[in-house]
Amino acid sequence: MRPARTDEQALAELKKEHGRALLGFLMSLTYGDRQRAEDLLQETFVRAWQHPEALETDHESMRPWLFTVARRIAIDARRARQARPAEVNDQAVLEAKPIPEDHAERSAERLDVRRALGTLSAEHRAVLIQVYFRGQSVNEAAEALGVPPGTVKSRTYYALRALKKAMPGYSL
DSSP: OOOOOOSHHHHHHHHHHHHHHHHHHHHHHTTTOHHHHHHHHHHHHHHHHHOHHHHSOSOSOSHHHHHHHHHHHHHHHHHHHHHSOOOOOHHHHHHOOOOOOOHHHHHHHHHHHHHHHHTSOHHHHHHHIIIIISOOOHHHHHHHHTSOHHHHHHHHHHHHHHHHHHOTTSOO
């Protein structure tokens, strides 16, 4: 039986003896991603350090055990990556094509707004048309409608409340 191989020198010997072959094996499992393979290699040797009982065997070589541990770690890492969304870098976001606008959805929303505007009083509808659809300021809307600015503000407030009741599925 071999002595306990948990000291630094024993682990260094283990890495020297099997590290290159194990890295090549992990490179094939990671489709050539050297950084990922090196991370998996390091994790494999950490497991060897954490489990000295596995290293205390009568076997000629620790290579089969190390390859088995490395393969399992690689499988676990692959499953973990598949379980979470893919990471996106800034360049990918900048190069992404915008999602085409859904014209049918927009047309349906317009019809809903028109229907809801039809439920408002003439005064409330006129204020919303001036302020929201024509983009006028409170003072400009007041001048166009011939009412004081305070009245425009008040009518806008109550018109939006009524519109919200008329369009329950929408947030205003």
